[in-house]
Amino acid sequence: MALAVDWQRDDYSRVPYWLYHDEELYAQEMERIFRGPVWNYLCLEAEIPQPGDFRTTWVGDTPVVVSRAKDGTIHAFVNRCAHRGAMIVRKTHGNAPDHVCIYHRWCYSGDGTLVGIPFRKGLKGEGGMPADFDMKAASPRKLRIANCCGVIFGTFAETCETVEDYLGAFGMGMVKRFFHKPIKILGYSRQLIAGNWKLYAENLRDTYHASLLHEFFVTYGVDRATQKGGVKMDARHRHNMNHAYTATDTQEEARAAYAGQQGVALDRMQLKDSKLLQHVPEFADRMNLAAPAFFPNGLLIQINHSLGTRQIRPKGVGAHEVFQTLFGYADDTPEMTRHRLISANLVGPAGLVSMEDGEAIEIVQKATKREGAAATVIEMGGRGPVKDLAHRVTETPIRGFWSYWAELMGVEAPGGIR
Ligand SMILES: [Fe+2]
Known part of the structure; x- marks a missing residue:
């Protein structure tokens, strides 16, 4: 039986809370999304040489x-x-x-x-x-599988787009960027989060929160709104990459921009050992933060010299696990390998950044259990059509996610944007 969703708006700028809590909807997602016409991220070829x-x-x-x-x-x-x-x-x-x-x-x-x-x-x-x-x-x-530069994707669908069409030029380009030479696996982490899996998918498409929730990011200029960067999506707006470029703002610019923002402190913390933050751009595009998220379950992520993949693993309607695989390159020096491992302190269940995402998702899950017809507001970055933006004060890609989610679930808003 198809579930009806009252979207209130045709641009998916309102998402009713019950979509994070409904058992029947969750069961349908497992069929129509994960076993539907999508390519799921499975693992890396380097894990099974x-x-x-x-x-x-x-x-x-x-x-x-x-x-x-x-x-x-x-x-x-x-x-x-x-x-x-x-x-x-x-x-x-x-x-x-x-x-x-x-x-x-x-x-x-x-x-x-x-x-x-x-x-x-x-x-x-x-x-x-x-x-x-x-x-x-x-x-x-x-499952049918596809190997893209050593990234293994799988699908239950007998027929669907090729993985190249599914990821698009944007997605394939990002896979090639991360996997342009042989890698070596450095380790794993698992983060169990007591929230619906879609809250994590949203978090990955929300560049707006990065420098507000994550004090570490804003204090040390790893990811803040004053940096050059933005959001970039595929043509269907189902995938998205939040990104930022190294050293494109100054501490003074950031201080001025964040001065009026509630409770954001740039000077509260100081590192006794700044090794963690040492970063020399290693990609031709000079990004220090690149996080292409692939619908429905995959993420490639670079934060400075920390490189990894993440997989979203739903564990019932109210929980999911984020499984992270950390890697470096086969030709890394021992010093670079050590530096990548030090940089990994930013991510994972106790990561200086990732643990805050887990907490943010859990407090949404707790507070949205009742009043299911009430809805989130997703207007930061504008209403209407979803498009790429060369700035970081936006959550527009979240609306792209919901648009494609609604298409697969058969519950698109009348005249809804794509
Ligand atoms: Fe975050």
Whole structure:
């Protein structure tokens, strides 16, 4: 049954609170969004370099295994035993010639095909599976995958746009920017946030909050409104990149701009060791902050020398996990690797920046539980059509997100913008 949404406006500048809390809507999102005509970010190829390497991941709240088969090909399949529904692979990652479910030891090859069933022919002529049981047909559902410069995307859709069309020139360009040479994985973090997954998707499209919520950003000029930068989207406005350029403002400009803003302090904190902030532009575009977010679940993120991918993993209507993979480049010096790890203190569950996003999302989730017909106001940056902007005082890409979300959910506003 389709749910009706009263958007109040045709430009998605009002989002009713019940969309963050409704169980039935959440179930529909898992089907229509995550199992719909989208490319979900799964993992990085560098995480599974050798035959037999695998890692577990999620598409919406469906567990998925990505594995490299003996012949080197990469496969993704639903991490659920064909027999009684147990999760087949319980480790986060590893190397194995095949995957065996612990419950009844049903065995799957590296490409996710069911290849072995204990006591299949019974014992001493008794018991066992019917002779005509088709193991191949019973195998877990496979996803179609696409490998873009070492970033693995997957889709449940039998037919949909190619990943190149889906990401667009904008998205493909950003993938190439981050993965222009071989990488090495530096580590992982997981951040469990007690809020609906869409609040995180919104946060990634909200450049307005960055220097207001994050005192670290504004104090040290990592990301503030006075810097050169802005928001850039694909043609459908479903993906977005918040970005800023190194050293394009001064402390004096920032002090003047933030002087009248409630409670924003540029001078409250001082670092005893400023190594964390050392930054020499390493990309040709000289951005120090680049955060392309790909609908529905993926993010590439550079904050100074901290590089990573993030995956949004919905955990029921009221929670999600942000899974982060930190990386550097294979040819980094030991000093640069150490510096990237130091820079990683900005992100993750205890990150000097990321922990504040988690708190902001949780207080929205708490305060919006009642009065579901009331709505958020998304007008910073203007009403009407969604467009790229060369400034940072905007939340316009959030409206692009909702426009595409509404299209996939079949609940577009009458005459709604795209
Ligand atoms: Fe933030």
